[in-house]
Amino acid sequence: MxxxxxxxxxxxxxxxxxxxxxxxxxxxxxxxxxxxxxxxxxxxxxxxxxxxxxxxxxxxxxSVEGKKLAALIIRKHRLTEMYLVEKMGFGWENVHNIAEQIEHIQAPEFFDKMDELLGFPKVDPHGSPIPDADGNIASDNYLKLSDCKVGESVTFMAVQPSSEDLLKFLTSRELSLGLELKIKQIEPFDGSMVISYANKENEMLSSKVCDKLLVSKKSKKK
Amino acid sequence: MxxxxxxxxxxxxxxxxxxxxxxxxxxxxxxxxxxxxxxxxxxxxxxxxxxxxxxxxxxxxxSVEGKKLAALIIRKHRLTEMYLVEKMGFGWENVHNIAEQIEHIQAPEFFDKMDELLGFPKVDPHGSPIPDADGNIASDNYLKLSDCKVGESVTFMAVQPSSEDLLKFLTSRELSLGLELKIKQIEPFDGSMVISYANKENEMLSSKVCDKLLVSKKSKKK
DNA sequence: TTATTTTGTTAGTATCATCTAACTTGTTAA
DNA sequence: TTAACAAGTTAGATGATACTAACAAAATAA
Known part of the structure; x- marks a missing residue:
């Protein structure tokens, strides 16, 4: 044990x-x-x-065994986060602390049930991949928004690492996963970016924020 | 703490x-x-x-304080059991162990949310009352089925104490809370009872079982 | 009412998970 | 290349939660 x-x-x-x-x-x-x-x-x-x-x-x-065990704990954490957001109506900025505790529950049937009720999701509410029941985790080959160039159009896929403050900020700007981001301008001085998305035109994001937003070039679904 | x-x-x-x-x-x-x-x-x-x-x-x-604290833990336990049954589809015989662990989660908003999603239930899946947020608990003045007399008609209100085996047994006999039980006969030798309910006629229940079924005379709702 | 059994308590030990103080090894900068 | 600093380790202490062995008090039976 x-x-x-x-x-x-x-x-x-x-x-x-x-x-x-x-x-x-x-x-x-x-x-x-x-x-x-x-x-x-x-x-x-x-x-x-x-x-x-x-x-x-x-x-x-x-060790290999240690890696698997850790992945299974992370699986429980991320399934819980997804459940809290999708089924209980929590905001993505409020689920970490609860999941941090629930991830230690010893009851496979509990997490299997969540998984099933959620329709076997591949990612958590912050876009991080959920390891499968064997501890295998898909690698997301996303890039940082901060590494993109002016004129590019990318899909917002994940927040990493995701602090509560950052998530609150993103919510206040109506920046949610799956959105198409158009890079209008990059300030050479401090690396901050001007982005358009949804019904927002030319929103300014600091480089500190852009560093934590992961995106994909070809707008992937699922 | x-x-x-x-x-x-x-x-x-x-x-x-x-x-x-x-x-x-x-x-x-x-x-x-x-x-x-x-x-x-x-x-x-x-x-x-x-x-x-x-x-x-x-x-x-x-102490008074100890009683309140204990009641609040029991509140978390029973809310969880109700949530697992009502919202996640677990059977009433499978929720105890999970709730036993989740009751220790320190996150009031989590249990408040359950309460809200459940519509502020008064009892858990086994009919036991759920203490309120101040630790006050309603006393159920039910009587044991085993204390009832032949010819009486009562409403099945709770199972107490509820072991997994007993709950499985009740499920197998389609005995669920809220049913009207008609006491047809009581065996003087061993106290076992013959009961009719729903579409079941003259089902035999041992005194050990009847001892743990709580009932009310005037069929109460909610 | 005394003897026996059950229940409650004290004392001492063990493990887990933490700490501080002190020492060793490795890295970096003068 | 050695002196200073950072990182890693060892030793010893502490509090929480368990144990066994031994003793004391209360309850029960003879």
Missing amino acids: ISQTEENYLKVLYNLTSLKGEASVNDISKQLDIKMPTVNSMMKRLAEKKLVVYESYKPLKL | ISQTEENYLKVLYNLTSLKGEASVNDISKQLDIKMPTVNSMMKRLAEKKLVVYESYKPLKL
Whole structure:
């Protein structure tokens, strides 16, 4: 058996390693706001459980098994977020904290039921892919809005990483997933972009925002 | 702050004391399958937090505050059970374990939303009353089916206590809440009853079952 | 009413998940 | 290339939640 605490370490390690394949004790420490020695001993424990690859003074990796387990926790988190938004009427900026708790529920039938009621969704309310029941996750090959060029027209696919403040901001601008964004102008000085979408003309978005909006060029559906 | 473990002790104590107003260390120990010394020290801890009234060698009671807190946990449990049955399609015999975990979620808006989506229900799927947001609980003055007499006609209002096996049994006999039960016969030897309801004629129910079915004489609605 | 059994309590131990202090290893900058 | 700093590790402490063993009080039976 694996505790909620251990699950949280796995999940954070999964997210941290998804970029470079490895992470440091220090990274996890900062992410979870837990002191390094605590993280260190937890990593040793998870290594004994064959979920983490640990060698003194070397970067941390998840084992294959650890990666699968983490993906299944993330599956529960994202299914829950989707359920909260689609079936219960919560806003996409209010579901993270609830999902953070519900992801630890041990009842496969509960999450299977959500999945079914939702029609087996592929992504969560923020556009992040939902791992399947075997822990396999589709890689979204989206690009950052901030990497696009003037004149391009792209589809808004995901927010990553999605903080509550950012999501509130996007809501206030009526910026929701699936919209066609037309890049009208890019300010060379600070990288902020002027975008048109839906019935909005020439809305200004800072580079900090554009950095977190993921888009696809050929407007994909589903 | 109160831990999940502490919440479980409070809840069990609430249920045990709801009959006689007090409970013993031994009762809790058996209920939770936790050894007496552990229960003992937990009671002292809860007494320090002013949730339990503890005196050496005396029966345990909940304080007013402890009673309210316990009722609010039970509120979350019962709302969840109702939600699982009404909105997600679970059977009434399969919701207890899931609700047992979800009752510890710290997110009032989550339970408020359930309440609202359910139309502010007064009882859970097993007929037990749902405490209100202040922790007040309506007392159901039902009687046991086993205390009724031949010839009486009563309404099936609740199952208490409701084990998974009992609920499955009731489902298999198509015995659901709200039905009119006509008591045809009572076997003096073992107290088993012969009952007619819906399109069923003369179904035999053991006294062990009849002991756990709560009924009202004047068929109440809602 | 005394003896026996059940219930409650104390004391001491273990594990998990956290911490601080101190030391070691690795990295970076003078 | 060594001195300083950052990152990683070890050791030891703490609080929460469990345990067993041993003892004390209360309830029950002989």
